[in-house]
Structure formats: C-alpha cells, structure tokens
Amino acid sequence: MHPAIEHSGHYSTSDGHQLYWERHGTPQGEPIFFLHGGPGGYCNNKHLLFFDLNHFDVILFDQRGCGRSTPQGELTNNNTDAVVQDIDDLRHYFGFERISLLGVSWGSWLTLKYQHRFKHRVRRGVAASVFVPVDEVFDTYDRILQQTLEHLPEAGLTLQRTYNTLCTGTPQARQAAALSWSKAHLGESMTDEQLNAFVDHSAIASIRLELHYHLNHYFFTPADMLLRVSPRMTLIQGIDDTCGMASLDWLRKRSRASVVQVRAGHNALEPTLLSKIRHTLNP
Numbered sequence: 001m002h003p004a005i006e007h008s009g010h011y012s013t014s015d016g017h018q019l020y021w022e023r024h025g026t027p028q029g030e031p032i033f034f035l036h037g038g039p040g041g042y043c044n045n046k047h048l049l050f051f052d053l054n055h056f057d058v059i060l061f062d063q064r065g066c067g068r069s070t071p072q073g074e075l076t077n078n079n080t081d082a083v084v085q086d087i088d089d090l091r092h093y094f095g096f097e098r099i100s101l102l103g104v105s106w107g108s109w110l111t112l113k114y115q116h117r118f119k120h121r122v123r124r125g126v127a128a129s130v131f132v133p134v135d136e137v138f139d140t141y142d143r144i145l146q147q148t149l150e151h152l153p154e155a156g157l158t159l160q161r162t163y164n165t166l167c168t169g170t171p172q173a174r175q176a177a178a179l180s181w182s183k184a185h186l187g188e189s190m191t192d193e194q195l196n197a198f199v200d201h202s203a204i205a206s207i208r209l210e211l212h213y214h215l216n217h218y219f220f221t222p223a224d225m226l227l228r229v230s231p232r233m234t235l236i237q238g239i240d241d242t243c244g245m246a247s248l249d250w251l252r253k254r255s256r257a258s259v260v261q262v263r264a265g266h267n268a269l270e271p272t273l274l275s276k277i278r279h280t281l282n283p
Contacts, residue, residue, distance in 0.1 A: 020068035021061040029057040032100040035107030040210035042067025073205025080219040101125035104268035132247040133218035163211040229255035238264030
C-alpha cells in the first residue's frame with residue numbers, strides 16, 4: 001500500500017472566500033494541482049484516478065463558490081483571474097516552490113492561464129478536454145446552451161432569464177428554474193424523480209455560478225489573446241468534442257506544447273481519455 005497524505009481543510013482568501021482542499025498521495029512526491037470543470041463543479045475521489053498516488057502529492061480543491069468552498073455559490077469576487085490567483089496562493093500555502101497541473105474542461109483554461117501568468121512556478125502540465133472562451137468557441141457553446149433550453153416545453157426560456165430568476169426569484173421560482181435547466185442538460189439520463197431529488201440548494205448554487213461565468217464571457221479579456229502555451233504543457237483532446245477541437249485550433253497558433261488527439265468526447269473520465277491522461281502524467 002502506498003503511503004498517503006489524506007488531509008483536508010479550508011484556506012481563507014483575502015476577499016472573503018474559504019477554499020475547500022484535500023491532499024492525497026505521497027509525501028515528497030511531485031506536487032500536482034487538479035483543476036476541476038464547471039464553472040460550478042467540484043472535486044471528488046474519481047479525480048484521483050488520473051494519478052499514480054505513489055508518485056504524486058495531489059492537491060484537489062473546490063474553486064471559489066464551488067462544492068464545499070464557502071460561501072457556496074457566492075458571486076462576489078468570483079471571476080477567472082481570482083481563481084488563477086487562488087492556485088498560486090494555495091501553492092504558497094502548501095510550501096511548494098513549483099507545481100505541476102492537470103486541468104480538465106473549464107479547468108484546462110485555468111491551467112493555461114496559470115502557466116502563462118506564473119511561468120516560473122510550473123514544472124509541467126496537462127490540459128485535457130480543452131476549453132478556451134475565445135469568441136468563436138464561446139459563440140458555439142452559447143448556441144448549444146440556448147438550443148438545449150429551447151427544446152423544453154416551457155416557453156421563452158433564455159440563459160439570461162434563467163440566471164435572473166436564480167439570483168432574485170422566490171425560493172419556488174429558483175427551484176423551478178434550476179429544475180428546467182437540469183431537465184435540459186440531464187433529462188435523458190435521469191428520471192423526473194431523480195431530477196427533483198438532484199435539484200437542491202447546492203445544485204441551484206452551482207447552476208447560478210455556471211451562468212454567472214457564461215454570461216460574463218468567462219471574464220475573457222483582450223490580454224488573454226496574448227496567451228502562449230509552454231512546451232512543458234501537453235494538450236489532450238477528444239476529436240468528437242466540437243468546442244474542444246475549436247479551442248485546440250486556437251491554442252495551436254499560440255503553442256509549442258505537445259498535442260495528443262484521441263477518439264473520445266468531452267468527458268475526461270471516459271476510459272480512452274482517462275487512460276491517455278494517466279499515461280501522459282505518470283512515469
């Protein structure tokens with residue numbers, strides 16, 4: 001059995017957030033941060049499947065407002081650059097001079113922004129199922145989200161209207177809006193009974209946070225157009241992931257990173273993608 005660090009706690013940011021973290025793996029192993037998807041997602045033990053815990057000292061953390069971080073669903077001081085700064089603040093908190101990174105989906109963009117902004121702090125990294133909120137990718141994803149809502153029987157649902165309700169509606173209205181959103185995205189995989197059980201306070205907070213980021217264009221700025229990808233990075237992408245492939249095309253123009261493409265969709269826990277990520281990361 002491998003030696004394992006299994007600690008957890010909360011880190012207090014300077015602007016009112018408490019970041020939940022867990023530490024797993026081997027003392028003195030290669031320090032690596034895992035950046036989960038979303039926005040609005042959270043870490044769980046399935047994410048440890050990416051790592052050989054005999055080799056890595058793994059830091060999982062729920063991004064601000066997400067999962068077990070508090071205040072749950074908080075929108076104040078919640079933007080992309082703040083989350084990227086959180087990564088470096090946590091690096092300093094744990095006493096690591098340099099870290100490696102694995103980011104999946106939304107977490108891939110955080111990984112890419114971190115390695116650009118804090119070049120001297122990065123040993124190596126993997127960005128998988130990449131997502132870059134540049135206009136051409138954002139517009140495609142925006143259409144997908146809106147078209148998903150339009151298939152519901154409720155008339156006139158829009159992303160902005162759903163978000164407004166989740167922010168200012170009555171508790172009953174928030175529940176109904178979150179249930180509609182969940183039906184649109186999970187309806188085929190869950191029964192009505194399961195959906196009703198799924199849409200609790202945490203789900204409402206998560207959906208509101210996801211829309212907060214989306215409607216703010218993921219806080220993409222003109223400075224992000226200057227992003228460059230280090231040769232110490234590897235990009236892993238499923239070719240059946242439309243937005244991911246468009247993101248990869250944009251990154252290739254700014255990258256000296258290795259690129260690996262596999263027959264897979266977007267979910268990094270799919271066996272094909274999971275296996276490729278493990279093979280790339282683990283010695």
